[in-house]
Amino acid sequence: MAGSPSRRFNVAVVGATGVVGAEMLKVLLQRRFPVGELRALASGRSAGQRIAFNGDRLEVRALDRKSFAGIDIALFSAGAGISTEFAPDAVEAGALVVDNSSAWRMVENCPLVVPEVNGDDIADNEGIVANPNCCAIPLTMVVDPIRRAVGLERLVVSTYQSASGAGKPLLDELEEQTRIIAAGGRPLPSVYPKQLAHNVVPGGWAMDQDGYNEEEVKIVNESRKILHDPGLRIAVTCVRVPVPIGHGEAVFLETVDPIGPDRVRELLAASPGITVEDDPTGQVYPTPAEVAGRDDVYVGRIRRDPSTRNGIALWLVSDNLRKGAALNAVQVAERAIEMGVR
Numbered sequence: 263m264a265g266s267p268s269r270r271f272n273v274a275v276v277g278a279t280g281v282v283g284a285e286m287l288k289v290l291l292q293r294r295f296p297v298g299e300l301r302a303l304a305s306g307r308s309a310g311q312r313i314a315f316n317g318d319r320l321e322v323r324a325l326d327r328k329s330f331a332g333i334d335i336a337l338f339s340a341g342a343g344i345s346t347e348f349a350p351d352a353v354e355a356g357a358l359v360v361d362n363s364s365a366w367r368m369v370e371n372c373p374l375v376v377p378e379v380n381g382d383d384i385a386d387n388e389g390i391v392a393n394p395n396c397c398a399i400p401l402t403m404v405v406d407p408i409r410r411a412v413g414l415e416r417l418v419v420s421t422y423q424s425a426s427g428a429g430k431p432l433l434d435e436l437e438e439q440t441r442i443i444a445a446g447g448r449p450l451p452s453v454y455p456k457q458l459a460h461n462v463v464p465g466g467w468a469m470d471q472d473g474y475n476e477e478e479v480k481i482v483n484e485s486r487k488i489l490h491d492p493g494l495r496i497a498v499t500c501v502r503v504p505v506p507i508g509h510g511e512a513v514f515l516e517t518v519d520p521i522g523p524d525r526v527r528e529l530l531a532a533s534p535g536i537t538v539e540d541d542p543t544g545q546v547y548p549t550p551a552e553v554a555g556r557d558d559v560y561v562g563r564i565r566r567d568p569s570t571r572n573g574i575a576l577w578l579v580s581d582n583l584r585k586g587a588a589l590n591a592v593q594v595a596e597r598a599i600e601m602g603v604r
């Protein structure tokens with residue numbers, strides 16, 4: 263894939279009818295990605311549906327082994343099972359795969375990339391580059407500049423994750439539950455194990471034997487891999503909140519050398535893809551409702567944590583469908599093109 267500025271690339275979006283796939287189509291257009299053909303792929307249930315793209319109404323095709331003929335870049339967003347099964351076919355057909363699922367993230371020869379943090383890792387790909395978890399992306403973006411300046415001892419993270427993080431079905435269920443409650447009824451959860459409307463749920467993901475769920479384990483392992491710090495001390499609690507789009511994270515950092523809140527604000531404000539919104543006296547801090555639809559990771563509530571040596575506490579918010587998924591994937595593809603990868 264040579265990086266000539268006039269070249270156009272045939273792009274497949276696997277999972278084009280999902281919430282991340284739909285955002286990918288938007289992001290490709292908004293960033294004027296040099297798309298030649300756009301191939302929209304989904305399950306057989308959606309085959310024949312039409313979706314809008316750049317003034318056209320593209321027909322959604324059912325994914326099969328021959329879907330990738332002539333494709334240069336395949337953006338996968340249809341779950342880990344589909345990526346495990348079909349990403350090798352796309353590579354075989356000559357495409358560079360950027361995979362949004364968890365299928366390839368921890369595979370040794372597969373780079374796991376946040377372009378602002380470890381974009382150069384793309385060079386080591388064997389056909390697949392993995393897009394990290396939607397909380398690991400903003401977390402590593404915010405932690406990395408601080409770590410480079412003063413070193414990092416330990417991270418303690420609590421997430422506040424929106425319904426769309428679990429895909430369209432939970433987004434629809436949240437809306438439906440909210441309507442039922444407003445009409446005086448009692449909703450019965452079906453997609454998620456607990457009612458999400460008017461509630462917060464510290465679960466919903468598969469549990470392991472140590473009492474952590476798979477989302478917490480992903481954030482730990484993936485952050486270590488992205489930061490190239492396999493020994494990073496990090497503990498995570500994941501919570502689902504009744505918000506449509508936008509994940510928040512409360513982050514406590516212990517650094518090796520001391521650093522104050524003003525210096526953290528300066529470092530983060532100078533980092534690409536990060537916006538600092540932090541006026542402790544003026545109620546200025548990011549919230550999901552304000553950040554949804556935006557590209558940056560927003561940071562506020564930056565303060566000293568006096569309960570430990572060299573402690574900093576902060577709050578971050580990012581749009582899980584954009585920087586947490588579609589935008590990061592498209593940025594990976596852009597960077598791969600610039601690097602002339604594959």
Ligand SMILES: NC(=O)c1ccc[n+]([C@@H]2O[C@H](COP(=O)([O-])OP(=O)(O)OC[C@H]3O[C@@H](n4cnc5c(N)ncnc54)[C@H](OP(=O)(O)O)[C@@H]3O)[C@@H](O)[C@H]2O)c1
Binds near residue numbers: 306344
């Ligand atoms: N949502 C997020 O914030 C987020 C963030 C990071 C990563 N991810 C990852 O992105 C992936 C998609 O998530 P999502 O939230 O967009 O889910 P979603 O809204 O439920 O969409 C799932 C997509 O996968 C397609 N699909 C399902 N079974 C398929 C099959 N057998 N063959 C082909 N396509 C199939 C669906 O097509 P049909 O419409 O035809 O069923 C749909 O397009 C997941 O791996 C998820 O872990 C999501």
